[in-house]
Amino acid sequence: MEDRRSIAKKAAIGVALVIAAAGAVLFYKNNIAMNPGDTLLKYMSYVEDGKYEKMYDLLNEESKKSISKEEFIKRNKNIYKGIGVQTIDADVTSKKRSTTVTYHVKMQTNAGIITYNNRTDFVKENHRYRIDWDDSVIFPQLGAEDKVRVKTLYAKRGRIKDAQGNALAVQGKIYSVGFVPGKMDGNSVKLAAKKLGLSKEEIQKKLDQKWVTDDSFVPLIKLKEYSKDLLNVKGIIVSTETGRIYPLGEAAAHLIGYMQNGEGKAGLEKLYDEQLSGTNGLEIYIEDSNGQKKQSLAVRSQTDGKDLTTTINSSLQKAIYEQYKNDKSAHVALNPSTGEVKALVSTPSYDAQAFILGMSQKKWNVINSDQRLPMQNRFKATFAPGSSIKPIIAAIGLSQNKFRANDDFGNSGKCWQKDKSWGGYYVTTLHDYNGHNLQNAMIYSDNIYFAKAALKIGKDTLKDQLDNLGFGESLKFTFGLNASSYGSEGFTSDIQLADSGYGQGKMMVNPVHMAAIYTAFSNNGNMLKPYLVKENGSKKQVLKETIFTKQAVNTVNEAMRQVIRDPSGTGHAANIEGVDLRGKTGTAEIKQSQTDTKGTEIGWFVTIMPATNNREALELVSMTENVKKRGGSGYVVNKTKKIMEEYLQ
Structure with a gap:
């Protein structure tokens, strides 16, 4: 009986010794035996996983005195999350037991791959190797006062062009007008309101924003052009920036459309937004305390948008618009021999440029309350x-x-x-x-x-x-x-x-x-x-x-x-001597019954002109609303003749 108890006791002691030995080995591995190289690799794995507190735990005591946990976490998190770290591969290039560890890092970020070689010192504290940390552990060239910046490299938006290569939409110079409050006087708001077409209340509301100080630049409006006497208003500052310009203005608003917040919102700008936009790039760089670029870390170049070439004849587009700008109408001009659309007009129109420059509430109210519905695209x-x-x-x-x-x-x-x-x-x-x-x-x-x-x-x-x-x-x-x-x-x-x-x-x-x-x-x-x-x-x-x-x-x-x-x-009435025109008028009655005398009329005229020595063939379809008591379709015929004569010049 005693022999059995003795055997069992010895067995239990043996198991305990094995467990203790295993624990000791594990403790040794995790603490005493963790050499500087392995500690560095552990630190980098925490960076990849975003475990900033555990990163801080691997710093030596002296380093912790120089930066608090909160500051350390904030700085590292802002940098690594800001640049969009996805993966980190680190290879120790020195002996792992060396207290000065050299290593190579390959980091996948939003701007592409960042690679660098670095060296970091380690000290032994309580049987553990800890990092003698400073900002150079993040990036070799990074100092304590430096910042890591992420800059969007904006793609240049493609142009929209007519058949002759003339711009219908292009990146150009626009002007940002604003106040510096500390330089204003008592008449500044009143004068600016008059010159800029803004209300005094609109301007004052912008000036009353919480962030505004005497030295702030407070943007008021963007303009395609401005009168030099605007600068006589005390406190007014005009700066130059790049924006979308629409050379044909209202004549092509429904055709070209407009942008808002960098995105096409209507017309060709919206329909071909992906092609025109291109792809923005990104640069990650170190900026010194003076705001100067110290070192570029990674660049993903932008891909500029592609141009869009249309079949439009700008002169014809403008000529049609000028004839009908005060009417509710739709017009399609094309080359009947090819199918190329030479003009596409809807009236009344609107100022597409205002959506780029910033539309005032007053201007939007005018458009929105216009019973002629200028935003409606009638050729659709x-x-x-x-x-x-x-x-x-x-x-x-x-x-x-x-x-x-x-x-x-x-x-x-x-x-x-x-x-x-x-x-x-x-x-x-x-x-x-x-x-x-x-x-x-x-x-x-x-x-x-x-x-x-x-x-x-x-x-x-x-x-x-x-x-x-x-x-x-x-x-x-x-x-x-x-x-x-x-x-x-x-x-x-x-x-x-x-x-x-x-x-x-x-x-x-x-x-x-x-x-x-x-x-x-x-x-x-x-x-x-x-x-x-x-x-x-x-x-x-x-x-x-x-x-x-x-x-x-x-x-x-x-x-x-x-x-x-x-x-x-x-x-x-559209006959032009020496020109072989073909056509057909049309007057459609819009009324409730055959005896209705209050209804309105729609006037049509379709004209076909063969190619001449200096002009390609042209077919023009024009539709105008509310022509009753204005000559019916004859109203359209007379305007068509003027358009055709201008086209033939």
Whole structure:
């Protein structure tokens, strides 16, 4: 029995000795045996893991006297987190038991890889090696008064250019105007308000901010240009900085758009923001106590944005805008031989530059309360086309053999209905004339003829052909466009079908889509795809083949030619001697009923001009709202002539 107890006791003692030995070894390894090189590696592992308190625990007592734990944690955390340390690889290059440890560090940061060689001294305290720490442990060249800076290297935003290389949007010089309060006098606020178009309350609110001191620069507004007498206001300071400049101003605001906070918010600036923006870079460097760069640690270079070249003709864009700037209108000009968009205008417009410079509340209130809705992009919308749809209806009827150009539909006077089933509803027209064939009906813009034409085509055929032209689907284009339509349920009655023949009923057409359909009259019946941006491979592209027959195209072209040439033609006022213009007017009535006399009118004019010796071919689609009592579509015709004459100069 005693032998068994003795054996058990000895076994227990043996186990205890083994455990004690293991503990001693572990203690030795973790404390006494941890040599300087291993301590350095442990310290670096804590840096990677963001364990700043444990880093501090590895400092010797003398180092801890020079910097408190709170200060140490704050400085190291600000630096390592600020530069975005992701991984750290450290290799000891000296003997690990040497009290002066040399080592190599490779550090992955937000600005790329930082590598350096360093040396750090260690002292032994209570059987442990501890770091004799100063700021050079962070980076060899870092002093106690130095700072580690992270600087964004901003990418230069790409330019937006027209077809000739002229700038539509470019980085340029702008001016920041502000006050230095300590240099102001009693009249400064009043004078500045008057010269800058700001309210005294706006200025005072900026001056009353908590951070403002007598020596502060308090920004008030940014300007594209300024009058030199502004500097006569006591306390005003003007500084120069780089910002986005829009040379065409309001003439291209809906097309080009604008930026805010470095990001495209509308127009091409938004649609191509990623390409234009490029990629910002980053530099990490040491700055000395005088604010001078002492050493660059890592640089990730910026990648500047790419330029965007459009098909736009700046002169034409401005000419259209100047004619219509006081109207509610939309305009599309393109080369009908290629599909290149030469102008894209929406009026009224707004000052895109104000979003860069900083829009005052007063200016925003003016825009926001304007009932004409200047921020609305009208070339994206749809409108009742009126008689501008007639060449399309004619081309469909001829192409589908529903009637012939010389067919006389009969003289029905100025008021007509299919039969008594229409009750009190009549189609009306403005002119009496002889020979009710297609050409004469186009010259006089006879609603009754085209109502009859739509009925001859039939609801099923007209629906199929309009669908083939892209009605009911958004045209694939740089800008998202509202889809043209003829009624969500098709043609549900003969009245609606007849009205659709002259662009009323439920007909709604987008101006860019209208321009695309009309290209078929310049391409033997093939409809081209409009394009606005010159990209790799940009070229003439047929969107839909043979939407009209060649014979139908020739017939309709001659009729549109007479609309302008014939003295009785509704577009005759646009006639330019020696220029082979083709076109069609359109006046759409927007009213609640046939007897409504308070409704408004929309005026259209589509014009096609072939290439001349010094100008490429041009097709211009113009839509203007509220032309009632201003000449209807004639208002648009007169302005189109001025635009065409300027284009030909």
